[in-house]
Amino acid sequence: MQTLEVDLGDRSYPIHIGPGLLGKLDLLTPHIHGNQVMIVSNETVAPLYLEQVKAGCASYQCDVVILPDGEVFKTLESVNLIFDGLLKARHNRTTTLIALGGGVVGDITGFAAASYQRGVNFIQIPTTLLSQVDSSVGGKTGVNHALGKNMIGAFHQPQCVIADTETLNTLPIRELRAGFAEVIKYGLICDAPFFDWLEQNCESVLACDTAALVYTLQRSCQNKALVVAQDERESGIRAILNLGHTFGHAIETAQGYGNWLHGEAVAAGMVMAVDLSARLGWISAGDSQRSRALIEASGLPALPPEDMTAEQFMELMAVDKKVLDGALRLVLMKAIGDAVITSEFDVQALADTFAAGDGLCA
Amino acid sequence: MQTLEVDLGDRSYPIHIGPGLLGKLDLLTPHIHGNQVMIVSNETVAPLYLEQVKAGCASYQCDVVILPDGEVFKTLESVNLIFDGLLKARHNRTTTLIALGGGVVGDITGFAAASYQRGVNFIQIPTTLLSQVDSSVGGKTGVNHALGKNMIGAFHQPQCVIADTETLNTLPIRELRAGFAEVIKYGLICDAPFFDWLEQNCESVLACDTAALVYTLQRSCQNKALVVAQDERESGIRAILNLGHTFGHAIETAQGYGNWLHGEAVAAGMVMAVDLSARLGWISAGDSQRSRALIEASGLPALPPEDMTAEQFMELMAVDKKVLDGALRLVLMKAIGDAVITSEFDVQALADTFAAGDGLCA
Numbered sequence: 001m002q003t004l005e006v007d008l009g010d011r012s013y014p015i016h017i018g019p020g021l022l023g024k025l026d027l028l029t030p031h032i033h034g035n036q037v038m039i040v041s042n043e044t045v046a047p048l049y050l051e052q053v054k055a056g057c058a059s060y061q062c063d064v065v066i067l068p069d070g071e072v073f074k075t076l077e078s079v080n081l082i083f084d085g086l087l088k089a090r091h092n093r094t095t096t097l098i099a100l101g102g103g104v105v106g107d108i109t110g111f112a113a114a115s116y117q118r119g120v121n122f123i124q125i126p127t128t129l130l131s132q133v134d135s136s137v138g139g140k141t142g143v144n145h146a147l148g149k150n151m152i153g154a155f156h157q158p159q160c161v162i163a164d165t166e167t168l169n170t171l172p173i174r175e176l177r178a179g180f181a182e183v184i185k186y187g188l189i190c191d192a193p194f195f196d197w198l199e200q201n202c203e204s205v206l207a208c209d210t211a212a213l214v215y216t217l218q219r220s221c222q223n224k225a226l227v228v229a230q231d232e233r234e235s236g237i238r239a240i241l242n243l244g245h246t247f248g249h250a251i252e253t254a255q256g257y258g259n260w261l262h263g264e265a266v267a268a269g270m271v272m273a274v275d276l277s278a279r280l281g282w283i284s285a286g287d288s289q290r291s292r293a294l295i296e297a298s299g300l301p302a303l304p305p306e307d308m309t310a311e312q313f314m315e316l317m318a319v320d321k322k323v324l325d326g327a328l329r330l331v332l333m334k335a336i337g338d339a340v341i342t343s344e345f346d347v348q349a350l351a352d353t354f355a356a357g358d359g360l361c362a
Numbered sequence: 363m364q365t366l367e368v369d370l371g372d373r374s375y376p377i378h379i380g381p382g383l384l385g386k387l388d389l390l391t392p393h394i395h396g397n398q399v400m401i402v403s404n405e406t407v408a409p410l411y412l413e414q415v416k417a418g419c420a421s422y423q424c425d426v427v428i429l430p431d432g433e434v435f436k437t438l439e440s441v442n443l444i445f446d447g448l449l450k451a452r453h454n455r456t457t458t459l460i461a462l463g464g465g466v467v468g469d470i471t472g473f474a475a476a477s478y479q480r481g482v483n484f485i486q487i488p489t490t491l492l493s494q495v496d497s498s499v500g501g502k503t504g505v506n507h508a509l510g511k512n513m514i515g516a517f518h519q520p521q522c523v524i525a526d527t528e529t530l531n532t533l534p535i536r537e538l539r540a541g542f543a544e545v546i547k548y549g550l551i552c553d554a555p556f557f558d559w560l561e562q563n564c565e566s567v568l569a570c571d572t573a574a575l576v577y578t579l580q581r582s583c584q585n586k587a588l589v590v591a592q593d594e595r596e597s598g599i600r601a602i603l604n605l606g607h608t609f610g611h612a613i614e615t616a617q618g619y620g621n622w623l624h625g626e627a628v629a630a631g632m633v634m635a636v637d638l639s640a641r642l643g644w645i646s647a648g649d650s651q652r653s654r655a656l657i658e659a660s661g662l663p664a665l666p667p668e669d670m671t672a673e674q675f676m677e678l679m680a681v682d683k684k685v686l687d688g689a690l691r692l693v694l695m696k697a698i699g700d701a702v703i704t705s706e707f708d709v710q711a712l713a714d715t716f717a718a719g720d721g722l723c724a
Contacts, residue, residue, distance in 0.1 A: 076438060076442060080507075083507055083509075083513065083514060084509070087507060087513060111477075115477070115514050116513070116514065117513060117514075117515075118502065118503075118504060118515045118516055119516065140480065142477075142480060145449060147449035147450065151445065151449060151479060152478065152479075153480045154481065155480055233481070
């Protein structure tokens with residue numbers, strides 16, 4: 001087992017990474033300070049792992065809320081279901097919530113923990129690659145509103161994160177790949193040696209080789225933790241984690257949420273960001289080609305949907321309006337391992353990227 | 363105008379107190395950092411004061427949400443109405459919410475500010491005595507749940523509080539008195555000289571004499587700010603602010619919320635807490651009698667409802683269960699200006715207080 005520390009002063013917490021951690025009582029108990037726990041999971045994950053986690057909580061009053069599965073249920077109504085469960089079972093301010101599932105369960109549960117009786121403790125047990133390397137680290141919690149994604153939430157750090165690599169064995173390969181897009185992102189934005197390693201080892205990771213997974217999680221979480229420690233509430237540098245996300249959101253919106261997985265859209269978005277960086281002369285052709293090649297080798301989409309036009313991207317990224325305000329900020333690349341947040345780029349180059357088709361990062 | 367500072371490190375903020383502050387643009391603008399504001403008020407207060415506050419926001423994109431009036435609307439649904447308004451008018455993370463109204467509006471708006479896009483700024487403009495001396499100071503925000511009051515919320519400090527004493531001219535006298543109960547509380551728990559002053563000046567305060575009101579607000583907020591600065595998240599000493607509240611909640615529950623105003627229940631509850639302290643030999647008969655006398659002189663109920671039995675108090679305060687656990691903690695009195703939080707008291711004395719009838723603090 002590997003353990004990292006997210007360094008946030010009195011809100012610091014450990015991330016435990018390894019196989020077979022779900023049943024390990026001694027990882028949970030140091031972080032449960034009262035005598036009550038509430039496990040929140042969903043209909044897909046609960047049948048697989050709930051009993052193991054419940055067994056680890058046998059010495060506490062342990063209650064369970066099972067949410068329906070899917071981003072469409074990431075709503076205030078789901079948060080309220082958790083409040084119902086907590087109040088019916090009379091959980092007090094010393095209770096600990098445990099999020100068992102992917103990013104949606106983690107985000108909902110974290111926000112419920114932030115808001116129940118003005119804040120109680122919670123523990124993240126992420127069971128997807130995406131949530132293990134991204135959403136469970138950094139304290140962003142929240143839900144969607146009919147008028148916007150992630151519009152309601154709180155920054156609320158967990159007491160600890162337990163990432164059991166064995167839970168990835170039951171994850172559909174498409175979701176594994178989507179999570180891997182965020183892994184590649186860490187290499188691109190701030191960790192060139194890790195990018196090199198990923199080029200050599202992406203097959204082992206995607207085959208769920210335990211050692212390769214542990215190293216991947218460890219390195220990814222370390223990178224994210226370093227960024228978050230510098231800027232917990234995203235007033236500056238933390239936005240670097242959004243490489244590919246502005247392009248990706250345009251793709252997700254155009255295709256309708258759920259048709260492209262978030263990680264798939266981010267993968268194609270990263271190729272677009274790298275392409276734009278190359279057109280601006282900021283990143284070498286070699287690094288640009290390597291970026292696209294790794295994404296393709298991982299089985300991720302390296303190109304946006306064929307039917308998406310430059311005009312659609314312009315509109316969905318509000319380029320005309322935002323560029324006039326000087327406010328479209330993108331994460332772009334100087335080299336593999338070196339990203340910048342900037343609004344200073346030639347808009348014509350952006351238009352060329354939108355129109356590049358299969359010529360991205362060529 | 364008087365200005366106090368609530369000392370909470372990088373979350374410190376000023377409280378401005380005085381007559382005619384609503385129209386003063388220069389009090390608002392230093393605390394609005396973006397170019398958008400959202401004023402939240404209710405159906406009762408908006409017709410009286412909204413235009414003045416809007417005039418002060420003329421140089422910003424200014425939107426308004428008007429909530430129905432009453433504690434029954436202190437719900438997640440009302441918070442969601444604010445989110446709807448913010449998203450429809452495309453408010454971004456630099457927006458500032460302004461709560462214009464009593465404690466309910468302040469609590470709802472504060473929680474909306476805590477949760478919109480994971481936290482935006484807000485300003486409190488309290489328009490009732492209760493909210494000016496109590497709920498607008500200290501950062502407790504939140505809403506009720508069908509299964510419990512104030513069960514959902516956040517600690518979220520405002521950018522500033524603007525307490526305009528002229529808004530009290532339109533407040534019904536019963537509500538003014540109810541707010542005054544919390545004023546008396548500050549004298550009782552930590553400020554004997556203020557208690558002396560209140561004995562001499564309670565008539566002027568309740569007649570809305572400006573100088574008397576300004577001094578009352580200033581001294582009350584100062585006392586609350588000192589307590590909150592020591593214990594922002596109520597892990598200890600902040601609970602001292604709950605003098606009379608445990609008894610008071612039992613009264614509110616027994617009578618149905620709304621029949622007794624919160625401040626009225628707290629007033630009778632404080633007499634009960636003082637009575638118990640006297641039975642324990644902790645506070646002198648003289649101080650005990652003065653406490654009841656000031657509450658009576660203010661036109662507040664000094665006794666619980668006649669039809670409430672000792673058994674009802676026992677049950678509603680969960681005395682039997684909690685005392686067995688050693689967990690019923692009460693705020694009790696050593697002298698006027700000197701309160702303690704304790705679970706170590708003779709349960710028979712508590713039973714005698716419940717049974718005392720008109721003999722409380724005799």
